[in-house]
Amino acid sequence: MKAVAITAKDAPLEYREIPDPEIVPGQVIVDIKAAALNHRDVWITKGMYPGIVYPGVLGSDGAGTYNGREVIICPNIGWGSKRAYQDPSYSILGMPTFGTMAEKVVVGEDKLYDKPAHLSWEEAAALPLGGLTAFRALFTRGQLQAGERVLISGIGGGVALFAFQFALATGAEVYVTSGSEEKIKRAIEMGAKGGVNYKSEDWYKTIGKQAGGFDVIIDSAGGPGFALFPKICNYGARIVTYGGTRGKIPAFTTQSIFWKQISIMGTSMGSDEEFAEMIQFVNDHKIKPVVDKVFPAYEAKAAFDRMDAGKQFGKIVITIG
Secondary structure (H helix, E strand, C coil): CEEEEECCCCCCCEEEECCCCCCCCCEEEEEEEEEECCHHHHHHHCCCCCCCCCCEECCCEEEEEECCEEEEECCEECCCCCCCCCCCCCEECCECCCCCCECEEEEEHHHEEECCCCCCHHHHHHCHHHHHHHHHHHHHHCCCCCCCEEEECCECEHHHHHHHHHHHHHCCEEEEEECCHHHHHHHHHHCCCEEEECCCCCHHHHHHHHHCCEEEEEECCCHHHHCCHHHHEEEEEEEEECCCCCCCCCCCCCHHHHHCCCEEEECCCCCHHHHHHHHHHHHHHCCCCCEEEEEEHHHHHHHHHHHHHCCCCCEEEEECC
16 A cells, blocks of 8 residues: 655655555554644654654544445544543554554544544544544533633644634634734634734733633643733633643743632543544534645645645645545
């Protein structure tokens, strides 16, 4: 079969022939139609991820067929029995195991879910990792309720856009931040109540004035801006973080946290149970993932370069075959 393979740190991606996968009892082989990129895929190509093995096949997101059944793949490997947190041995499809950027992938049969009928192959492939992360952040951790005000940072990224779409479907008022005016404009066209460029002076005062305070904040960046979130939180607000792309949080103080009864929570991915709930939510609300651009597998490097440059608004998808 052909696959998007990595052979060494900083080595160029290759779309090449590799041996067909073998299975053990409980596993199945899925014929992949489309796969999607996540930032972890780019970090792996740079050697910036734990447990990298070479050679490898990247990709945590995928959709395809198994015995004629159209399926979407849950990327979890060994989440464990507790919904509250993952087992220490938990891993994600695509490293160290071979992932979805190949004509075939081996997964547990229990990781297959019916592809939502209203989604194309490209849209279905875009959903798993980002959709699961956003669903858990909003509902399990953030406990979002209809009518609440939500701030989502870094709009344009896959998880942020899923959180945005899910929050809108719930009946929340959603506001966004971005370093791109164009991305803010697009979010407002999609239903955001407002937005602000986090590079602007006193951005938090501007967005706080627009909204009048937030009940839930979903953040992937950390960095200096995180310390300002409590200033624009309502009493009893929940701040949920799933990333730290902007680094450490300087000048963070706790006064607003304890006085406003604010909760700060971390989250990462989600359980198999939450994945099933997320798929049902997408079906019930007929949500369609935002697909930024589609590349054939032989142009995988261009897809990775686009993600690395941060140009995307939505998921970058690779078609297989």
